Amino acid sequence: MWDLEFRRPSKQTVVGFIVAWLGVIGIILLTLLVVRIGA
Amino acid sequence: MFGLHSLDFFTLMLYLAGVTFAGLWAARKVSTIGDYFMGSRKFGKAFMLMHAFGTGTHTDQAVSVAGASYKLGMAGIWYQWLYLFTTPFYWLIAPLFRRMRYLTTADFFEDRFSPSLAIFYTIFGLIYVSLQIGLMLLGTGKTANAITGGAVSPELAIAVMTALFLIYGLAGGLPAAIVTDFIQGFFIIVLSFLLVPFVLAEVGGFSGLHQQVPGEMFSLTAPGEPPPGYDRVTVFYIFMIVINALVGIVAQPHHMEIGGAGKTELEGRVGFTYGNMLKRICTLAWAFVGVACVAIYPNIADPENAFGMASRDLLPVGLVGVMLASMIAAVMSTCDSLMVDGSALVVKNVYKRYFCRDAPDSHYLAVGRWVALSVVAGGLLVTLTSHSVVGILKLTWSLGAFFGIAFWGGVLWRRCNARGAWAAVLVSGFLWYLSRFLWHWELAHQFALYLSGGFLAMIVVSLLTPPADKKRLDRFYTVLHTPVGDEQKLRDAGIEVELE
Numbered sequence: 001m002w003d004l005e006f007r008r009p010s011k012q013t014v015v016g017f018i019v020a021w022l023g024v025i026g027i028i029l030l031t032l033l034v035v036r037i038g039a
Numbered sequence: 040m041f042g043l044h045s046l047d048f049f050t051l052m053l054y055l056a057g058v059t060f061a062g063l064w065a066a067r068k069v070s071t072i073g074d075y076f077m078g079s080r081k082f083g084k085a086f087m088l089m090h091a092f093g094t095g096t097h098t099d100q101a102v103s104v105a106g107a108s109y110k111l112g113m114a115g116i117w118y119q120w121l122y123l124f125t126t127p128f129y130w131l132i133a134p135l136f137r138r139m140r141y142l143t144t145a146d147f148f149e150d151r152f153s154p155s156l157a158i159f160y161t162i163f164g165l166i167y168v169s170l171q172i173g174l175m176l177l178g179t180g181k182t183a184n185a186i187t188g189g190a191v192s193p194e195l196a197i198a199v200m201t202a203l204f205l206i207y208g209l210a211g212g213l214p215a216a217i218v219t220d221f222i223q224g225f226f227i228i229v230l231s232f233l234l235v236p237f238v239l240a241e242v243g244g245f246s247g248l249h250q251q252v253p254g255e256m257f258s259l260t261a262p263g264e265p266p267p268g269y270d271r272v273t274v275f276y277i278f279m280i281v282i283n284a285l286v287g288i289v290a291q292p293h294h295m296e297i298g299g300a301g302k303t304e305l306e307g308r309v310g311f312t313y314g315n316m317l318k319r320i321c322t323l324a325w326a327f328v329g330v331a332c333v334a335i336y337p338n339i340a341d342p343e344n345a346f347g348m349a350s351r352d353l354l355p356v357g358l359v360g361v362m363l364a365s366m367i368a369a370v371m372s373t374c375d376s377l378m379v380d381g382s383a384l385v386v387k388n389v390y391k392r393y394f395c396r397d398a399p400d401s402h403y404l405a406v407g408r409w410v411a412l413s414v415v416a417g418g419l420l421v422t423l424t425s426h427s428v429v430g431i432l433k434l435t436w437s438l439g440a441f442f443g444i445a446f447w448g449g450v451l452w453r454r455c456n457a458r459g460a461w462a463a464v465l466v467s468g469f470l471w472y473l474s475r476f477l478w479h480w481e482l483a484h485q486f487a488l489y490l491s492g493g494f495l496a497m498i499v500v501s502l503l504t505p506p507a508d509k510k511r512l513d514r515f516y517t518v519l520h521t522p523v524g525d526e527q528k529l530r531d532a533g534i535e536v537e538l539e
Contacts, residue, residue, distance in 0.1 A: 003453040005516060012305070013131065020127035020312050027123070027319050034323065035113055035257040038245025 043187060047360030054226070054364035055203055058219050058371070062207025065218035071400040073538045075212030075407060076142050076383040078300045080538060086217050087301045087310025088317070093220030093372030094293055096227050096318045099178025101325040101369070106343035107269060108329025112256030114272040116326035119318075121280040121436070126315050128285060133307035135289075135450060136298025137523055140536040143380075144295045145388040148442075151449040151515050152457040152507075154392070159464070160442055161384045164292040168381035168414055170435050172374050173421020176200060178343070179370045180422070185347025186363060197422055200370050201415060208375035209408045212382075213296055216375040223368035230365035231321035234346075237353040238331035251334035270482050279483035280436070286490060287439030289446045293380045303523050374415070381414035382407045437475075437485070441467045444493040448501070450519070453512055459501030467493030 009017075043051070069075050082090070100119050107115030141147055145164065149157035179200065180193030207215045242248045249257070261272040270276060288294065294311075301307040325346070332345040335352075339345055350362045386407045395402070444467055445460035470489040474480040480488070506512075514534055521528050526539050 005451055005453055005519075007520060009131075012308075013134075016130045016308060016312070017127055020130045020316070023313075023316050024123060024126055024319075027316070027323070030320075031113075031116075031259070031323050034327065035259075038247075039249045039254075039257070 043190075043360060043363070044356045046357045047363065050357060050360030051364050051367075054368065058222055058368065059203060059207055061222055062211055062215040062219045062375075065215040066207060066211025069210075069212055069214055069404070072142070072383075072386065072403045072407065074214060075404055076379060076387070077296055077538055078213040078217055080137075080300055081302060082217055082300050082306060082310075083302060084306050084309045086221055087297075087306045088314045089221045089224035089310075090217045090300070090376070091297050091310045091314025092317050093224045093227060093314075093369075094216075094297060094376040095315055095373070096321065096369060097175045097178075097373045098182060098230070098366040098369040099175045100322070101230060101366075102178040102182050102343050102346050104322055104325040105329035105332065105346040106341075108326040109332050109339065109342040109345045110266045110269055111261040111272060112253075113259050113326050113330055114261035115329055116259065116322055117272055117277055117280065119322045119325070121277075122284045122288070122315065123319050124281045125285045125288060126312060126319065129288075129311040129315060130308050132289060132294075133298040133311040134304040134523075135519070136295050137301065137304045137307045138519055138521065139295075139299070140518060140539060141295060141299070142537060143383045143387050144290065144292055144442075144446075145384050146537075147295075147446065147449070148460075149388065149392075150511075152445070152460045156445070156457060156460055156464070157388050160290075161388045163290075163438060163442060164384045165381050165414065165417065167435060167438055168292060168377040169417035169421055170438075171377055172415060172418025174435070175370045175373055176418060177422045179366050181343060182347035182350070182366060183363065185344045186351045186359065186366075188351060197419070200367055200374075201419065203367070204371040204375045204378070205412070205415060208378050209411055212404075212407070213300060213376070213379050216372070216379060217300065219375065220372045223372035226361075226365040226368035227372070228317075228321065229361060230369055231324045233358060233362055233365070234328050234349055234353065235324050238328055238335065238349055241353055242331055242334045248331055248334060252330060256330055256333060273483070276481075276483040279486040283436060283440050283486040283490060286443040286447065287436065287441075288443065290439045290442035292384060293376055296376070296380060296383075374418070378411045378414050381417075382411040385410045385414075437471050437489070440486070440490060441471070441493065444490070444497060448494075448497045452501075453516070454506055455497060455501045456504060456507045458504045459497040459499075462500035463493045463497035466496035 073079050104115055104119050107118045139147055145157040145160045148160045176197045180197040183191050183196035184193045207219065239245065242251055260274065265271045298307040298311055301310060328349060329345055332349055336345065336348060350359065354362055386403050390406055391403060441464045444463040448455035448460060448463060467489040470492040471485060474485040474488050517532055517534060518529060518536060529536060
């Protein structure tokens with residue numbers, strides 16, 4: 001209806017995307033940990 | 040020698056000789072424009088990861104993040120972390136570049152929209168790569184000058200770095216860039232973390248750091264009134280730079296080869312996503328060094344000198360040479376790629392398209408090398424006319440987004456046509472000009488205005504004008520939706536692509 005070109009994502013796409021987000025969350029947690037050490 | 044201990048000088052020379060040899064070795068097999076501009080799409084995950092990391096990470100970023108963190112505290116990390124929340128999306132974006140099977144991003148604009156937009160993009164791409172090359176050389180020149188206590192002038196450092204990446208970059212194109220990035224990537228990791236133990240020792244460890252530096256400097260936001268030349272880092276600011284980055288990332292000229300030079304889509308995905316993830320971790324170290332410098336050097340006139348001063352004063356003999364080599368590695372690994380990308384735009388989308396269609400590849404390679412040289416000359420011109428690394432950085436953030444709106448429209452929305460794409464680029468550019476130069480809005484508000492205006496203009500103009508030719512659209516989306524490895528389907532459909 002809207003002429004949008006979305007396709008159903010593959011398993012590799014979904015799993016990889018979730019893992020990448022976990023990586024980002026890990027980096028933020030690492031940063032928060034580092035700035036609190038010694039405080 | 041040049042303000043360096045002989046051991047440092049020897050270390051530096053060893054690195055330079057090694058990386059130049061590796062680049063020239065990779066240049067042996069380059070014989071076509073597919074080899075020169077896209078490495079014949081033959082690289083595996085490790086090379087793609089280090090290539091994305093090396094191309095996306097450069098010394099000026101360490102310099103600017105450390106400088107911004109010196110002024111703003113840990114919030115200065117956002118000057119490079121603007122792409123942090125976009126990083127997972129690289130997993131989705133990388134296959135687009137590989138599947139399109141183009142050599143340049145201008146190929147996309149020509150195929151999907153019009154030759155005129157491709158030409159306009161080529162002009163933007165050349166300005167973009169020149170600005171980036173200038174930005175990197177400028178930042179590293181400043182730092183080399185600080186490390187050597189003024190013995191090496193920024194101009195001399197820039198001249199030496201430029202000469203070195205030209206030697207192998209001109210000969211070997213993208214393959215030389217990717218092979219040398221593999222080595223240089225390790226040096227960039229060294230660059231990022233080498234200073235951390237030394238600044239910690241200087242300030243008395245983590246607890247000493249917290250005693251000497253105000254508590255608000257450890258916050259990841261800096262909502263107060265910013266120092267001149269810096270932005271107020273609020274949650275809205277972070278949100279807008281992430282959105283702007285997500286839109287603009289696809290239009291940066293080098294991302295076509297960062298996503299497209301791998302053997303399959305998975306190589307591009309792993310390289311693009313995790314090469315950049317590695318960079319985000321390095322960014323943490325740069326910001327940390329900047330904050331520690333507040334305790335070590337309470338009153339630096341130019342905060343962008345903080346990283347270089349700490350390197351000069353705190354690193355022992357031998358490691359100063361390693362640091363200098365790492366800084367040069369980080370610059371060369373990006374400049375060589377950008378030089379090739381700028382050259383590809385001119386040779387493929389201007390010279391081959393309009394001036395000389397059927398020459399042998401050896402001819403295009405020769406032209407490509409001259410163009411690459413001109414691109415670097417443009418970068419050197421930038422270094423002569425601009426003095427602020429952060430200033431150029433913010434300019435490049437915006438330029439990519441204008442074309443990014445049209446790119447996303449072309450990929451996701453079949454009804455988007457050439458007039459709509461032109462409207463997106465022109466309206467967003469115009470709104471950027473108004474909000475930046477006439478109204479002097481804060482950066483995040485500029486982003487909000489030109490992104491919403493650009494998308495709106497694209498939608499309205501596309502709907503009010505005739506749709507693109509159906510045959511052309513079918514061809515484009517068939518290629519886009521055919522996974523790498525299934526090229527027989529394209530051949531069966533009578534679709535030819537330039538480099539599978």
